[in-house]
Amino acid sequence: QVQLVESGGGLVQPGGSLRLSCAASGFTFSRYSMNWHRQAPGKERELVATISSAGGSTNYADSAKGRFTISRDNAKNTVYLQMKSLKFEDTAMYYCNAKRGPLDYWGQGTQVTVSS
Numbered sequence: 001q002v003q004l005v006e007s008g009g010g011l012v013q014p015g016g017s018l019r020l021s022c023a024a025s026g027f028t029f030s031r032y033s034m035n036w037h038r039q040a041p042g043k044e045r046e047l048v049a050t051i052s053s054a055g056g057s058t059n060y061a062d063s064a065k066g067r068f069t070i071s072r073d074n075a076k077n078t079v080y081l082q083m084k085s086l087k088f089e090d091t092a093m094y095y096c097n098a099k100r101g102p103l104d105y106w107g108q109g110t111q112v113t114v115s116s
Contacts, residue, residue: 002026002105004096009110012086016114020081022096022107029077030054032100036070036081038092038112048094049081063089086114 008020033052039045049070050059069082093109
Protein backbone atom coordinates (compact mmCIF):
# COMPACT_ATOMS: atom_id res chain seq x y z
CA GLN A 1 0.00 0.00 0.00
CA VAL A 2 0.97 3.63 -0.34
CA GLN A 3 3.18 4.92 2.42
CA LEU A 4 4.88 8.24 3.05
CA VAL A 5 7.03 8.23 6.15
CA GLU A 6 8.54 11.49 7.35
CA SER A 7 11.54 11.68 9.64
CA GLY A 8 14.14 14.15 10.83
CA GLY A 9 12.03 16.45 12.93
CA GLY A 10 12.98 17.47 16.42
CA LEU A 11 13.86 20.28 18.76
CA VAL A 12 16.28 22.89 17.46
CA GLN A 13 17.42 26.31 18.63
CA PRO A 14 16.67 29.43 16.61
CA GLY A 15 19.22 29.77 13.84
CA GLY A 16 19.72 26.02 13.68
CA SER A 17 19.20 23.57 10.88
CA LEU A 18 17.29 20.38 10.27
CA ARG A 19 16.86 18.06 7.31
CA LEU A 20 13.53 16.34 6.94
CA SER A 21 13.18 13.18 4.89
CA CYS A 22 10.13 11.50 3.46
CA ALA A 23 10.44 7.91 2.26
CA ALA A 24 7.81 6.81 -0.22
CA SER A 25 6.58 3.36 -1.18
CA GLY A 26 3.64 1.73 -2.88
CA PHE A 27 3.48 4.01 -5.90
CA THR A 28 5.71 5.17 -8.76
CA PHE A 29 7.47 7.95 -6.91
CA SER A 30 9.22 9.40 -9.95
CA ARG A 31 5.88 10.25 -11.58
CA TYR A 32 4.64 12.41 -8.74
CA SER A 33 5.36 15.96 -7.76
CA MET A 34 6.21 16.17 -4.10
CA ASN A 35 5.31 18.83 -1.60
CA TRP A 36 6.14 19.74 1.96
CA HIS A 37 3.37 21.35 3.99
CA ARG A 38 3.30 22.46 7.59
CA GLN A 39 0.64 23.21 10.14
CA ALA A 40 1.13 25.01 13.41
CA PRO A 41 -1.39 24.77 16.25
CA GLY A 42 -4.37 27.00 15.60
CA LYS A 43 -3.19 27.87 12.10
CA GLU A 44 -4.12 26.74 8.61
CA ARG A 45 -1.94 24.31 6.76
CA GLU A 46 0.68 26.02 4.63
CA LEU A 47 2.35 24.74 1.48
CA VAL A 48 6.05 25.25 2.12
CA ALA A 49 7.83 23.80 -0.92
CA THR A 50 7.15 21.87 -4.11
CA ILE A 51 9.37 19.88 -6.42
CA SER A 52 8.45 18.49 -9.82
CA SER A 53 8.54 14.79 -10.59
CA ALA A 54 12.01 14.88 -12.16
CA GLY A 55 13.28 17.47 -9.73
CA GLY A 56 13.87 20.15 -12.29
CA SER A 57 11.46 22.68 -10.88
CA THR A 58 10.98 23.88 -7.34
CA ASN A 59 8.79 26.49 -5.67
CA TYR A 60 8.73 27.90 -2.19
CA ALA A 61 6.44 29.84 0.06
CA ASP A 62 7.73 33.33 0.78
CA SER A 63 8.34 32.23 4.37
CA ALA A 64 10.72 29.50 3.14
CA LYS A 65 12.59 31.24 0.35
CA GLY A 66 16.29 31.52 0.95
CA ARG A 67 16.19 29.26 4.01
CA PHE A 68 14.63 25.97 2.89
CA THR A 69 15.66 23.69 0.04
CA ILE A 70 13.54 20.87 -1.31
CA SER A 71 15.22 18.04 -3.18
CA ARG A 72 14.49 14.48 -4.17
CA ASP A 73 16.28 11.27 -4.98
CA ASN A 74 14.11 9.22 -7.30
CA ALA A 75 16.46 6.25 -7.00
CA LYS A 76 15.77 6.19 -3.26
CA ASN A 77 12.10 7.22 -3.47
CA THR A 78 12.82 9.98 -1.01
CA VAL A 79 12.17 13.69 -0.83
CA TYR A 80 14.04 16.02 1.49
CA LEU A 81 13.54 19.42 3.04
CA GLN A 82 16.74 21.08 4.19
CA MET A 83 15.90 23.88 6.61
CA LYS A 84 18.40 26.43 7.90
CA SER A 85 18.23 29.65 9.89
CA LEU A 86 15.19 28.26 11.65
CA LYS A 87 12.89 30.67 13.44
CA PHE A 88 10.38 30.29 16.26
CA GLU A 89 7.61 30.63 13.69
CA ASP A 90 8.84 27.55 11.81
CA THR A 91 7.51 25.42 14.66
CA ALA A 92 4.88 23.12 13.17
CA MET A 93 4.05 19.61 12.11
CA TYR A 94 5.60 19.04 8.70
CA TYR A 95 3.90 16.75 6.20
CA CYS A 96 5.04 15.41 2.88
CA ASN A 97 2.52 15.00 0.09
CA ALA A 98 2.67 13.21 -3.25
CA LYS A 99 0.46 14.49 -6.01
CA ARG A 100 -0.32 13.41 -9.56
CA GLY A 101 -3.57 14.60 -11.07
CA PRO A 102 -6.38 13.48 -8.75
CA LEU A 103 -4.04 11.20 -6.80
CA ASP A 104 -2.99 12.75 -3.54
CA TYR A 105 -1.11 10.94 -0.77
CA TRP A 106 -0.04 12.20 2.66
CA GLY A 107 2.32 11.16 5.38
CA GLN A 108 1.67 11.28 9.11
CA GLY A 109 3.99 14.19 9.73
CA THR A 110 7.09 14.98 11.73
CA GLN A 111 7.20 17.65 14.42
CA VAL A 112 9.64 20.52 14.20
CA THR A 113 9.99 22.67 17.30
CA VAL A 114 12.19 25.75 17.32
CA SER A 115 12.87 26.84 20.85
CA SER A 116 15.64 28.26 22.97
